[in-house]
Amino acid sequence: MTTRADSMQTTGPATVQTELPTADALRERARAALRAVGAHAELDAPGRPGLPSGSPITGDVLFTVPETSATQAEAAIAAASEAFTTWRVTPAPVRGALVARLGELLTEHNADVADLVTIEAGKITSEALGEVQEMIDICQFAVGLSRQLYGRTIASERPGHRLMETWHPLGVVGVITAFNFPVAVWAWNTAVALVCGDTVVWKPSELTPLTALACQALLERAAADVGAPREVGRLLQGGREIGEALVDDPRIALVSATGSVRMGQQVGPRVAQRFGKVLLELGGNNAAVVTPSADLDLAVRGIVFAAAGTAGQRCTSLRRVIAHRSVADTLVDRITTAYRSLPVGDPSAESTLVGPLIHARSYRDMVGALEQARSDGGEIIGGERVSPGPEYDESAYYVTPAVVRMPAQTAIVHAETFAPILYVLTYDSLDEAIAMNNAVPQGLSSAIFTTDMREAERFMAADGSDCGIANVNIGTSGAEIGGAFGGEKQTGGGRESGSDSWKAYMRRATNTVNYSSDLPLAQGVQFG
Template sequence: DVVVWKPSEKAPLCSVACQNLFHKVLKDNDVPEGVVSIINGNYRVGEFMTKDKRVPLVSATGSIRMGKIVGQTVAARLGRSLLELGGNNAIIVTPNADMDVVLPATVFGAVGTCGQRCTSTRRLIIHESIYDDVKNKLVNAYKQLRIGDPLDVNNHVGPLIDKDAVNTYLAALEKIREQGGKFAVEGGVLEGPGYESGCYVKPCIAEAKPDMEIVQQETFAPILYLLKYKDLDEAIAIQNGVPQGLSSAIMTLNLRESERFLSAAGSDCGIANVNIGTSGAEIGGAFGGEKETGGGRESGSDSWKAYMRRQTNTINWGDKVPLAQGIKFDLG
């Protein structure tokens, strides 16, 4: 099949670089370069693609708002869509967790790529008996974060993608305060040498309640919410109690807890991990989520079904036609 792709207008140079790699591979293998084509532009390009009947399948990755528009538009012409949308990913930390696993998984999940992964950790659901201990260890870990040029391998956190993302981050901080949240690690925009772009922000930690409006939404920034629970049933209910359903994890050395989390009575997400964070090397699996995440699978064991056209063939080499349900149809 031929691929026409529209990258984010926020990263046009990266997309052109990728396209050059595609062209080299195609050319080296005597495949026409037009098999993979790129169209850079704003949202109007996406609108044209979703409405064009020559595009039988539209695979879209992005916000829930965008996905709802794409899904409705493509469905109106009876086309097919594959949607991978927002995630509001959580890790449950039980009293049986190994803290040497919890801390690096949580910190990387929350601040890696400056919280700009669809699988970034947004919520940490901690048992009340270990809540203060986990919080204090996280606060200490955040003090050690190095924020700066992402090309410097010694740094942990780079910038947000643009000023719009910074404004969204700042608006979320304000909503956290308005809705009763309390910051264990304060956020803010960094200033000074190396931070002239205005896009470098402080990863922050907020103590919150599961039903707070801001917690129910995904903010594409390094904001981690700490939530407290009493028993595993409550933890799973909190985990599942958001509109999104992409990635999830439980930290425990208790087999019963882990199997409950992985069962039909456990996580309702497309990805459910045990003793590994929400953000990892998941590309080999059937990557995607449920609920408002869209239901699509972009890689792994299920993706090929979406990207191909299904055809059923029945072939008869005999001298008689077998009829359905064994019906006799005598024409004399």
């Protein structure tokens, strides 16, 4: 993601923020942000029927948000399907004008949307602003793309014939997003899908309904401003049943789903059964190889941000360090020293660098993983639950990042735990390090820290890292929108954002034009 690594400072004394905002203060901030973006949502008090909207900052439920009914979901899908019939024949540069306006509104309201991200997802302010900037960036990318949906001309074997490929809008795109990037992933899909001529139906995470209301309001404002159909983007708020409606509906041409491997294992076969298309962004168990020649100052900085940023709750978070035996001890000492300096607490506070875990289950998963690692022979530093202040609510979960020296890659190391746990393993040869990098079921992001050109090139080669992202001298998180984002194996194989990822949102047609007066057949076939 585009959040800058330089926001993760690693100097200064270890601190814990001592005051949290009250639930009432968070409610007022959320209402103010929603008013600013023009979202006129009916927010009920906690406990009313509907979808609870909470904040990991305090652990409180802030509001109850209206939940989309099955009837409303059906109507939204039908409206998006109907809108597609006109949107697909709208010239692509005209479609781009909608996305350009959305980018302008996001620029105007970046602080409002970012504050909602902080409130609902617990991201520190700089990371939340970085996520909104990523939305703006992908809008700019997509606007340029609206004039570059290129096909190709192919040499025909028949005289007087032209052979070519053209790309056409695919249909309605169903987008299912996760809590940890509640707005950027929606923008990745929506900005590109809209310029490709598709319409979008979005089911956000149940944990982040307010950010979804804000984004939907801005999209509707953009559509009104440029005269685009309001129905090109629809929002469905709810749980599993709403997601299943998108997965099973034959009018949804493409399901783009971000979440767990288990979710992807259910979504993929169900969409395939009706011959729909899927774009899956699932789990990651990302590693960084640290070689003897590595610049350790650079490596520590990259490792600490990638492992502790977003409290370890990114799909690209660094889970494993594979360090050469000669540098492992020094590296661990420096990482643990840096970890002790990371302020933990209210993500809204300017000095905070590590916010809360999203909920109790995340904390239980972290505790369980650390207990298993200890039983497997791991040596654990950190990983404690901490109190951010005297008004601390037991429903909020703040932890210190953990470093775990492991004797081997056991089953728990192969599992993705969505928490700030960094396993450290050692290697003797580069072949061994690459094998360890590739040994896990997931294949999203990877990195190597080295000043040896041969090591760097080998890591990126066909027999190197098997991940969709392979970096050199930079951490596993912090991808730019210009490149295709996604991974292999249990990560799902999908690609979003830049490069030629737009092709997932379109259908390809091969065209042959005969401009001669003869009818030669392919391969020289003679008939009649």
